[in-house]
Amino acid sequence: MVDDQGVTIQLSEKPEADYGNGKTYGSGxxxxxxxxxxxYDFYRYTHKVSNGSQFTLLExxxxxxxxxxxxxxxGKPVTSVEAYYWKHEKTNGSPPTKVLLIGVTTSTGTTYHKNTSGKDWxxxxxQNDLEKTLDEQNCYNNNAITLDLSKDAYGTGDKYCCDGHKGSSRITVASIPVNHKHVGSKTLMAYSYTISSEKLAAIKLAGGKKRKTIKLDGSEFPMEGVESVSALYSNGSKEPVLICLNMKGDDKTSGWYKSSGGxxxxxxxxxGDVKPEEIQNNCKQWNALVGELKKHSDSNLQECTLEPPKQPPELQGSQHSEEEGENEHEEEKDKVQEDSALTVEEEVPAFDLSDQVPDTESETKILLQGTPVIKILTTDT
Structure with a gap:
């Protein structure tokens, strides 16, 4: 039987522990x-009369x-009122105060209401997805992003978050080319998820009816200061095989993470030295990635040949000068040899003896014998 007097539900009335006797309030x-x-990340506070009967909901x-x-x-008979909150809301030890979703249960089911503009509900x-609604409302009310790393959960080049942040979405997705250009692998895909929110509330993966919430060893969610998360997918897998976390000013937490099976x-x-945006053009980083992926049975990937180490600019300049000096010396040496081998025959005309008249036949003979054609070898130096 429904009480004729309406009941006011006070959402500020909250117990500080799960289950148990809860908390009782109300003068009537x-x-x-x-x-x-x-x-996993939320609290549900259920308000109902102590004996479980219906009551008229006044407000x-x-x-x-x-x-x-x-x-x-x-003004209608209801069975209960449920209010949902994020358990990680910062309240200095007090219960959370930002209600995300309100459910009103009657004999025909539960109707849900959400806040969309700060005051209007x-x-x-x-649509059978309470989890998604709570994640979106948490983004809107607490500026805390829940990142879904299931492949194709978002499109590339677009911004995503929640309905309340349509004008300033908190997630930007971009594709990263990772297949090494010299090896020709086409089995890998990678995406970068840039985050502009204050907090990363959780990372989730596809997992049937409920998405799986993952944990990063040594770290706890929510995280602050996360600038981006990169995810690497292999052989058409829906879930990533590797995740790279980029946190501002936190080198200890930043870096690559791999699944341990749970x-x-x-x-x-x-x-440690692999950067998602450099894999495609860096043999050393590619080979490190291949070595890690082979542990995940991705054995078809091939390593590439390492490029020769590059010398510092100052050594390159010194070596270049030495080579130029050696080349100049060799050229000069060759020129000398060529010039030494070159001989030019020059004919020297015979002496003009027309003004000399021999007195005797014997003198004439001597003069004729003494007028050979002289050949002089000349060498240019």
């Missing part, structure tokens, strides 16, 4: 609140004790 009908964990007041407008079930159809991903120290 006693309302009991039970907190239960929801989807719902938010954490600031103001009436929440837009709920269509006011509207009915929202979950929900926890561990650091991949072998890839």
């Amino acid at each position: 009908k006693q309302i009991k609140v039970i907190r239960t964990p929801e989807l 719902v007041k938010g954490d600031s004790s103001k009436r929440i407008n837009g709920i269509n079930e006011y 509207v009915e929202h159809h979950l 929900d926890t991903w561990t650091k991949a120290p072998e890839l």
Whole structure:
């Protein structure tokens, strides 16, 4: 039987522990609140009368004790009211205060309402995806991104986040070319997810009805200062085989992570010098990546031949000068040899003896014998 007097639900009334006896409030009908964990990162506070019977919902007041407008079930018999919050909201140890979603349950089911403009609440159809709705509302209300690294969860070149951030989305997706140009592999794909939000609330992967929330060994979510996350996919896999985290001012947490078979991903120290944007053109980085991927049964990838080490500019200049000096010396030596081998025969005309008249036949003979054609060998020096 429904109580004729309406009941006011106070969302500010919260127990500080899960399950148990909860918390009771109300001067007329006693309302009991039970907190239960929801989807790993959220709390659900369920308000209902102590004996579980229906009651007339007069109104719902938010954490600031103001009436929440837009709920269509006011004045109707209901069974319970549920309010959802992010468990990691910073409140200095107090219960969270930013309600993400309100559900009103009647005999015919539950109707959900969400905040879209800071004060207006509207009915929202979950389409059997409570998790997605809570993640989006968490982004809108707490500026905390939940990143879905399932391949093709987002399109490339676009910005994504939530309906409330359509004008200033918090995720930008871009494709990264990683197949080495000299090897010709086409089995790898990589995407960079640039984050402009204050916090990275979680990283999730496709996992049937519920997405899997992964853990990074040695780190806890939510994370602050994450600038981008890169994910490497192989052989058409829906889930990445490697993840690269880029955190501002945190080299310890930044770097590559690999799946250990469960929900926890561990650091991949072998890839410490590998940068996603350099893999395509860097043999050393490519080979390090191939070595790691072969541990994941991706054995078809081929290593490339390492390029010869490059000398520092000052050594290159010194070597160039030495080579130029040697070349000049060799050219001069060759020129000398060529000039030495060159001989030029020059004919010297006979002496003019017309003004000499021999006195006797014997003198004439002597003169004729003494007028040979002289050949002089000349050498240019």
